[in-house]
Amino acid sequence: MAQRKSPRSPIRVSFEFFPPKIPAMEETLWRSIQRLAPLQPDFVSVTYGAGGSTRERTHHTVQRLLAETDLKPAAHLTCVDATREEVDGVVRQYHETGVRHFVALRGDGQGGAGGAYEAHPDGYRNAVDLTAGIKRIDPAIEVSVSAYPEKHPESSDFATDIDLLKRKVDNGATRAITQFFFDNDIFERYVERVRRAGIYVPIVPGIVPIHDFTKVARFSAATGASIPGWLADRFAGLENDPHTHSHVAAAVCAEQVLDLAERGIGDFHFYTMNRADLVYSICHILGLREGASQGVSAPEAAAA
Known part of the structure; x- marks a missing residue:
């Protein structure tokens, strides 16, 4: 059995949750948070719906995280259908409750991902302006942005896309979290382009565990994320076999993260979809344990 070629980077994780749409989903969300909290993520983020449609639920979830857990919450913030004054008010409201980390996004229009976007005439035009607005309120606030x-x-x-990211960083963004992807070579080439453009903030891979391959493939088509043929083959024939599907999903995701760790990547942001069991299984494979400090080295994986 051949040994791995080089030491892997220590692995640190963060988790993304979305606020419950109906009261019955609140219990699912908090079960997920309680399941994953013992893994001591660097932070957890809470999403913000199209047009600010979940603003109050997002704020409630962040408040509960601050009051009932030791987790560090990052509040998603968009500039959709809101004036600058309204957005600034939300930032100050969060700031008063102790939030010091925002994920600044332009956001999708009311039509959702892929729909037409139109900036509010009195609002922030995009995440470049939004980042600058947040930093004006408190320069010490940590701002993550999308890539x-x-x-x-x-x-x-x-x-054009990378220039937009550079402008966000120039305005104070301290981290970029990527859209999910499944081909690590694509990510590595992207990071090389970003560095050549003079962008040196951490580029954190966004990782989506495949709870339902059909749904993920559909969403990927809408967001421009490609599905490699080998990945589709892994899930072929498992539409009515959720037990095997879950095992394959855990293996595929852990394999992707371990490969990125071998390439020198240490931080990973998991899009949990409020479904903790699969994410927990993946983290266990990666060597993360309840109560252990973040940054543990990934387990050895022998190659044939």
Whole structure:
């Protein structure tokens, strides 16, 4: 059995949750949070719906995280259908409750992902302006922004897309979290382009465990994330076999993260979809344990 070629980077994780749409989903969300909290993530983020449709639920979830857990919450914030004054008010409201980390996004229009976007005439135009607005309120606030290894669907080309990221960083963004992807070579090439453009903040891979391959493939088509043929083959024939599907999903995701760790990546942001068991299984494979400090080295994986 051949040994791995080089030491892997220590693995640190963060988790993304979305606020419950109905009261019955609140219990599911908090079960997920309680399941994953003992893994001591660097932070957890809470999403913000199209047009600010979940603003109050997002705020409630963040408040509960601060009051009932030791987790560090990052509040998603968009500039959709809101004036600058309204957005600034939300930032100050969060700030008063102790939030010091925002995920600044332009956001999708009311039509959702892939729909037409129109900036509010008195609002922030995009995440570049939003980042600057947040930093004006408190320069010490940490701001994470989005990045797109396969280019944002609305960008005309990669140069335009990367220039937008650079402007966000120039305005104070301290981290970029990527759209999910499944081909690590695509991510590595993207990071090389970003570095050549003079962008040196951490580029954190966004990782989506495949709870339902059909749904993930559909969402990937809408967001411009490609599905490699080998990945589709892994899930072929498992539409009515959730037990095997779950095992395959855990193996595929852990394999992707371990490969990235071998390439020198240490931080990973998991899009949990409020479904903790699969994420927990993946983290266990990666060597993360309840109560252990973040940054543990990934387990050895012998190669044939």
